[in-house]
Amino acid sequence: MEKNVKMTKKIIPALLLALSFSSPVSASSKVNSILPxxxxMVMENLEAWKFGESLDELNSMVMMPSFNPYIKDRKGSTALDYAVINKVKPIEYHLKKEKYKYQYRTASKMKxxxxxSDDLKIGLLKAIAAGALPAVKEFLVKHPDFDLNFELGAxxxxxxxxxxxxxxxLAGLTFVALTEAGADVNQxxxxxxxxxxxxxxxxKDNFLMMLLAISKGYDxxxxxxxGADVYEYSYQSGSLYCGQHLENIMNSLNEQVL
Incomplete structure (x- = not known):
């Protein structure tokens, strides 16, 4: 009897140790597997997700160190393509950040x-669009009185x-730098x-930038x-995240926080 007790004591810790490692390894290995x-898994979950549902499971999958965002389905689409098509904006934000990290790392080193050169307006727009924040900040220092409220092209x-x-x-940091230098959010x-x-x-249902604009005084x-304000426009254009956040803001102003 005593031998059985000792053996049990050895087996249980070993079993617990095995279980503690088996689940994460299994999940992380499956996240990149191509299903029938x-x-x-990420693509299927993005396709099945409905607005208003929890994103916890999707978040946990795309945040796995082993998750590969560059895997493609049979038609050549990646998880990012699924996030965009199915309008899962929070996941889209994350996957775009991953996709373009090397591009913006290079842009941060541009001079x-x-x-x-000659046309400062065009140069500024190019630097902003390229994500070259250091160059944008240098411009703002060298030209403190430059009118940032111009409009070009379309x-x-x-x-x-x-x-x-x-x-x-990066978009948010650039936006803040421009507003602090005098750009008008209500232009x-x-x-x-x-x-x-x-x-x-x-x-494009870019609700985080919309919220940032509001925090800086956007009307x-x-x-x-x-004749549509941004709330009406959001629902007209199918931008559900913007619409929901704006609805919450308006209700909070009426002391009816959702």
């Missing part, structure tokens, strides 16, 4: 002279150009039919040429 559908302003940056953190984009920054960001009551 021709898709990965002021790589962008600015309605591109320095602040609107931040919507072209795929890394949400009307004449060449975009009177749209405001909120309309620009919410066209959510500004209307575009069709």
């Amino acid at each position: 559908s021709g898709k990965t 002021y002279s790589d962008f600015f 309605g591109i302003t320095p602040l609107a150009a931040t919507a072209l940056i795929h890394d949400i953190d 009307v984009l004449v060449r975009q039919g009177g749209a405001g920054l909120g309309h620009v960001f919410c066209a 959510i009551n500004l209307r575009n040429k069709d």
Whole structure:
């Protein structure tokens, strides 16, 4: 009897140790596997996800160190493509940050002279769109009185150009640098039919940039040429994240926080 007790004491710790390692390893190895559908677990979950559902499971999968965002399905689509198509914006933010990290790392090393020569306006827009934040900051230091509220082309302003940056953190830092240097968050984009920054960001359901603009004084009551404010425009364009956040803001202003 005593021998059995001793043996049990040895087996139980060994079993617990095995169980503690088996689950994570199994999950991490499966996350990149191509399933019979021709898709990965992440792809299938992105395709099945509905707005308003929890993202905990998807978040845990894409945050695994072993997760490979570059794996493609049979048609050549990646997890990022699935996130964009199925409008899973929080996952899209994360996967875009991963996809473009090397591009923006290179851009951060670009010099002021790589962008600015004769036309400072065009140079500034190019530097912003490229995600070259050091060059943008150097420009703002060298030209402290430069008017940052110009509009070129089909309605591109320095602040609107931040919507072209795929890394949400880099976009936010660039946006803040421009506003602190005098860029107007309530500038009307004449060449975009009177749209405001909120309309620009919410066209792609970029709710984090919209919230940043609001934190810097953006007026959510500004209307575009069709008479729609950013909340109305969000639902017209199917931008559910922007619409939900704006609804929460408006309800909180009415002391009816959802």
